[in-house]
Amino acid sequence: MKTIDLDTVDIHLDPPDFEPQRQYYFMAKCREYVRAESSRLGRPLTCGVFTFGCQMNARDSEKLEGILRTAGYEAADSEDADFVIFNTCTVRDNANQRVYGRLGELKGRKRRNPSMKIALCGCMMQESSVIEKIRTSYPFVDLIFGTHNIYKFAELLYHSLETEGMLIDIWKDTDRIVENLPVERKYPFKSGINIMFGCNNFCSYCIVPYVRGRERSREPEDIIREIKELTADGVVEVMLLGQNVNSYGKNLNHSMTFAELLQEVEKIEGLRRIRFMTSHPKDLSDELIQVMKNSQKICRHLHLPLQSGSTRILQRMNRRYTKEQYVDLAMKIRSQIPDIAITTDIIVGFPGETPEDLEETIDVVRTVQFDNAFTFIYSKRTGTPAAAMEDQVPEAQVKKNFDRLLKVVQDTAREQAAKYEGTIGEALIEEVNQEDDGAQSCQSLVTGRLSNNMIVHVPGDASMIGKIVRVSLDECRGFYYMGTIRP
Numbered sequence: 001m002k003t004i005d006l007d008t009v010d011i012h013l014d015p016p017d018f019e020p021q022r023q024y025y026f027m028a029k030c031r032e033y034v035r036a037e038s039s040r041l042g043r044p045l046t047c048g049v050f051t052f053g054c055q056m057n058a059r060d061s062e063k064l065e066g067i068l069r070t071a072g073y074e075a076a077d078s079e080d081a082d083f084v085i086f087n088t089c090t091v092r093d094n095a096n097q098r099v100y101g102r103l104g105e106l107k108g109r110k111r112r113n114p115s116m117k118i119a120l121c122g123c124m125m126q127e128s129s130v131i132e133k134i135r136t137s138y139p140f141v142d143l144i145f146g147t148h149n150i151y152k153f154a155e156l157l158y159h160s161l162e163t164e165g166m167l168i169d170i171w172k173d174t175d176r177i178v179e180n181l182p183v184e185r186k187y188p189f190k191s192g193i194n195i196m197f198g199c200n201n202f203c204s205y206c207i208v209p210y211v212r213g214r215e216r217s218r219e220p221e222d223i224i225r226e227i228k229e230l231t232a233d234g235v236v237e238v239m240l241l242g243q244n245v246n247s248y249g250k251n252l253n254h255s256m257t258f259a260e261l262l263q264e265v266e267k268i269e270g271l272r273r274i275r276f277m278t279s280h281p282k283d284l285s286d287e288l289i290q291v292m293k294n295s296q297k298i299c300r301h302l303h304l305p306l307q308s309g310s311t312r313i314l315q316r317m318n319r320r321y322t323k324e325q326y327v328d329l330a331m332k333i334r335s336q337i338p339d340i341a342i343t344t345d346i347i348v349g350f351p352g353e354t355p356e357d358l359e360e361t362i363d364v365v366r367t368v369q370f371d372n373a374f375t376f377i378y379s380k381r382t383g384t385p386a387a388a389m390e391d392q393v394p395e396a397q398v399k400k401n402f403d404r405l406l407k408v409v410q411d412t413a414r415e416q417a418a419k420y421e422g423t424i425g426e427a428l429i430e431e432v433n434q435e436d437d438g439a440q441s442c443q444s445l446v447t448g449r450l451s452n453n454m455i456v457h458v459p460g461d462a463s464m465i466g467k468i469v470r471v472s473l474d475e476c477r478g479f480y481y482m483g484t485i486r487p
């Protein structure tokens with residue numbers, strides 16, 4: 001990422017009123033504060049960024065971390081830090097509950113370290129009921145901001161450091177995209193890249209369009225430039241991120257399709273692998289299938305959320321495809337790209353879902369043979385159309401249906417995984433395997449990811465991290481492989 005020379009910023013002038021220079025100015029101001037505070041305390045100041053939710057939040061957290069590190073904070077790996085920020089998710093209620101639980105634990109830490117600052121941001125903060133609850137039940141929180149003004153983090157941080165009490169800044173929406181802020185990546189060899197923000201689909205159960213705002217695509221030049229900078233910095237795999245990448249480019253001045261963007265990304269030298277998330281079935285084009293098929297770099301994995309296999313429920317979900325359209329699309333992709341892994345998301349217990357509807361979903365799982373599926377229990381989100389539907393399914397019925405679906409999903413995933421036994425693939429080695437593996441415990445193992453997103457453990461050491469190696473998939477153990485390196 002662009003390195004910023006904060007020494008060239010004159011913090012005695014007024015702040016610039018254009019971005020991102022205004023934020024650089026506040027990073028420099030924060031740095032001055034951090035320096036003064038750490039010389040007062042006789043130790044460095046530390047920060048902890050904790051992420052809930054999806055890859056988009058994970059990427060946002062890398063930006064928060066980048067700004068904190070630029071301001072002079074050192075990374076702490078626990079919540080025992082001088083500045084702690086939770087980047088929150090509100091897609092299902094259990095995500096919210098986890099945030100409240102962790103926040104409760106922070107109260108004691110702050111008592112022991114009175115100069116500690118606590119901040120909250122992300123999707124949950126876009127809900128006014130959440131803000132009210134924090135005001136009354138967690139008054140020790142110092143800074144709250146939302147998803148639309150995250151680019152102003154340096155400015156908000158500075159004001160929060162300089163003042164006492166709770167600072168809250170939440171915007172309803174934005175049409176802005178601010179480029180060129182610092183980023184601290186979690187992995188040196190792979191990275192997420194936002195290609196678009198927000199969502200216009202309004203699936204009836206989903207809160208995301210309300211908390212992330214309307215769909216906005218980044219300019220292709222900005223995306224390509226960012227990926228080139230990343231590859232120059234050692235990144236070999238990128239994941240293009242958006243709530244619905246298949247509608248990329250529609251609101252640009254010079255409109256461009258997602259498939260066209262992929263072809264541009266493919267040309268980037270040094271880049272070895274391209275992934276993307278998430279594809280909405282209603283917008284997945286034949287052009288995209290052809291581009292994936294002919295690509296050397298696009299991974300053999302497609303995440304294609306089904307949500308339900310019942311056309312009646314899909315209609316109530318406002319998904320805008322039928323069971324048959326989904327199955328036809330998945331089968332077309334399987335026939336065009338035979339070695340592709342198709343994974344999905346399924347919601348159980350959407351209002352009005354009957355045992356017959358569940359059978360329809362199970363039928364799709366069996367027909368498409370998903371390589372993996374994330375199954376979620378429907379969570380009522382205030383303000384969404386589904387929350388107002390009258391026929392909410394009783395909890396006991398949902399639990400029963402969930403268990404039944406999970407079993408089919410797991411059996412299918414195991415069958416799919418076993419297909420590759422004895423074949424050779426390429427794996428990007430991501431980390432040293434933390435778990436001791438029984439008989440092989442005397443030998444150290446590393447964990448790699450295949451193009452189709454499956455995990456393989458092979459003998460090796462930390463020096464292999466970030467490398468793409470040929471592996472033979474010797475033994476399938478349920479959902480992952482034990483393998484060996486091949487020349």
Ligand code: SAH
Pocket residue numbers: 091092205206207208242243244278279280305307345346347376377378379380381
């Ligand atoms: N944009 C992506 C999904 C983002 S949310 C897409 O359309 O595919 C990730 C997943 O969370 C969704 O695919 C859905 O399965 C699940 N989800 C969203 N809202 C939910 C809710 N209210 N209850 C349960 N699961 C939900």
Ligand code: SF4
Pocket residue numbers: 199200201202203206207208209243244280
């Ligand atoms: Fe939510 Fe639907 Fe948008 Fe995905 S496409 S984020 S499920 S509204």
Ligand code: F3S
Pocket residue numbers: 052053054055056057088089090091123124208211212
């Ligand atoms: Fe959660 Fe927000 Fe992502 S609600 S799933 S973190 S877009």
